[in-house]
Amino acid sequence: MPFGFYQLVRFLALVGFALLASIASKENKTNEMIIYIGLALLFQPFFKIALGRTVWNIVDVIVGVGLIISIFIPKKII
Template structure:
């Protein structure tokens, strides 16, 4: 489930680089808040407290209730960095699964 959440978030964050209607960015903030919150819970339950903290902090950054004003240029940088970080974690998850000795 976490791989699907990460993939959806990557796509949404890269779509933010395009000129989209304001409502799309509001939707992305809400979706990212929910997605990063779920990822934080999944990581906490899996025992990875560092990743849970990072995903929790990202959920707070993207939360739609109290707007974090960074400006368009800085949000673009944040979106790209976060999307690339998610992509790297997704690649690492696939690599570790492919290299695991117990794969079916």
């Protein structure tokens, strides 16, 4: 894929994780907010974090699986 595609995906990930962090903050879920902020910083497109292709593939899979699992975890009603 062209380099611009990966830049777009990283920018969309930054926006998505920032939005999730904002929602978690409003719901007083500090742990989730910190995780989403960390992921937003990890995937941001402005300053590259060089982890190597293998490590990035592992990170991508772990984050993807974590996001899919988070969809199916029942939300607690307060």
